[in-house]
Amino acid sequence: MDKRLETKLGNVILKNPVMTASGTFGYGEEFNDFYDVSMLGGIVVKGTTGSLREGNDAPRMAKTPSGMLNAVGLQNKGVKYFCTEIYPRIKSFNTNMIVNVSGSCIEEYEDVASQINALDNIPAIELNISCPNVKKGGMTFGTNPHSAYEVVSHIRKVYNKHLMVKLTPNVTSVVEIAAAVEDAGADSISLINTLLGLAVDSESRKALLSTITGGLSGAAVKPIALRCVWQVANAVKIPVVGLGGIYSAQDAVEFILCGATAIQIGTANFINPLVGKQVIEGLSEYLDRHNLSNFDEIRGCI
């Protein structure tokens, strides 16, 4: 383990800044065959809601140039099932297991957050106010500074560990939302969630997703993600976790240069199941090559 990579998100210690993104890494177990996922700085598990959700109909994904669209729609078995069935299986992973909390109304977010609050080995939640694939709630909370403030301040009252809030890039001013979320008591901000997109098959004259629109992720979104991280990191005091199109250690360093304290890897896990491990190794190698003692020396230098 390379001590130089150790990072802090508020009171949460990450052994390195590399986490995996919600909805792309299951509960970590799915990738444990490929490498010991406990070596990650953190794992953000699937979006979890108050009760069982079936999600959207198939087809739920479409390939796009340098990326993909998804319309999963928060399929999960609900917070109760998570606490009784999944948590016991994953709590022994020796990394920060973070639960992505979703809902369609403030009460649902509160219900999920307070149940997760009781789990000893979950040091943080990531409040998802940015999902573009559900009709109610989700992104609608994250596109307006007032509703973002409201939901975060409610959760702040019922959740007393590290509260990370995940923002959407589908807004006019991401800085405005970030400031509202910071005011409401968030401990950190992660961004970006997917961008609203659409793919069409000209031959069949149909949209490729059952929901017509979906969330764009992968390499295609990286420039937008870097811009959002740079803007927000310059505007708030709380740490920023950057994600969107990270496929390699170079990509991760780019986010750190734009001000990210930690990063998350999403879509790249589908292409290269070992990417998490390789990014960690690549970050150590970068420090060696540039003669740095840690990433604080270069963080936010753009």
Next chain:
Amino acid sequence: MKYSIDFKVAEKRMLSDNFFRLALQSENPLPTINPGQFVQILPKHSNGLRLPISINDVVSDNIIYLLIRIVGSGTKMLADIEQGETVNMILPLGNGFPMLSADELRKGKRILMVGGGVGIAPFLHLAKEYAKCGITTDVLLGARTEKHILLEKELSQTANLHIATEDGSCGTKGLITAHEILKEHFDRIYCCGPLPMMKAVASVVADKSKCYVSLEERMACGVGACLCCVVKTADGHNRCTCTEGPVFGVDFLGW
């Protein structure tokens, strides 16, 4: 246990039309592969997603075959690979075809496989596994014309081969679902091909509980992490094709 393994292309053979077949060799022995399992293959120079492809045949402890139809950019990239080049695959994925056990097989049971187009791919492996148990299976192949029939030689060496072509240029003329053999009694029927064809086969077989189909949903991860590949089952729930399938009982799907 699933693995990410580099394979060398031992052989590439272009077949009629847009089909090709790859023999892929790994340096080390492969894990056990059951008929009907698939790989997630990463085309060289691609920064796109992997493609799910059925395992067509396993010929030694380190060589597998894939049969692929070029339909879009990913499969086109795969077709550009040359002998001797390296390609990465994640395998073995999914649950294969549930086979009748050796005990059940002794009583003269009959097995039928129905493959449409590239859907024939997993059946060479399956027919060979049954042949190892001393069972000669029946395989019904459907294609548009004689030119579109694949692996005729390989299949006829291990199974009783039946063919239906739409234009009658080989075998019986007409759709695969009209073939007489579907009226005979079978203890297990396996089906793989385009969705409308599988649904049609499922609707003509006498006993649906004996019929299994292999689904081709769009996939991203292939390992149960993204929930992109779901199919709605009879109980109304969405289930992952990559981990709970790709083979499902027709009853379970509620077709």
